[in-house]
Amino acid sequence: MANEKTQEKELEGKDALKVDLYFWLQALVMVLVALILIFTFVGRIIGVVGSSMYPTLHDGDLLLLQSIGYTPKQGDVVVLTKEFDAADGPIVKRVIATGGQHVVIDYDAGTVTVDGEVLEEPYINEFMVDPGMDSIHDVVVPEGSIFVMGDNRNHSSDSRNVTLGTVDERYVLGRALWVLLPFQNFGAIAHGAEM
Secondary structure, rough: OOOHHHHHHHHHHHHHHHHHHHHHHHHHEEEEOOOOOOHHHHHHEEOOOOOOOOOOOOOOEEEEOOOOOOOOOOOOEEOOOOOOOOOOOOOOEEEEEOOEEEEEEEEEOEEEEEEOEOOOOOOOOOOOOOOOOOOOOOEOOOOEEEEEEEOOOOHOOOOOEOOOOOOEEHHEEEEEEEEEOOHHHOOOOOOHOOO
């Protein structure tokens, strides 16, 4: 009789463990499906390659992007998919101007002017020097396009480079919102309007 009760308790314990395990696995699958849907349709995770956005971003930073419902704005940090000579994958840059805006780059003064106003750019790494190549100094950005530059201007291939130039907004994967990894760089990314 005691043996039967012990066996029943063991069976009940095993069944309870199976039920608990089933519910935990079901919850885990639901969370994974939700994460996949979020990262597929709402946001993405992209890694930074290179130093063109230093000191805002570092080589190897892992970024969370806002993809759905995003329209590029001046000052935003964006990820682009347009391929050109200096890049072979997604590139991370800052939006300097949007469609219809007039950009003038003055290397002697080290300034960027948009629609007659010199941009305040506390995020740039150092004084900008003329790259000494065939580059864009003065442009009106076509509607539906953006003009982008890296924060590390002297080490960035960006819209100043004639092979990239202005970028059609359809090449924008999304706006970089957060640095997720490494943990020492974790945090929200400051955009032009927030600085």
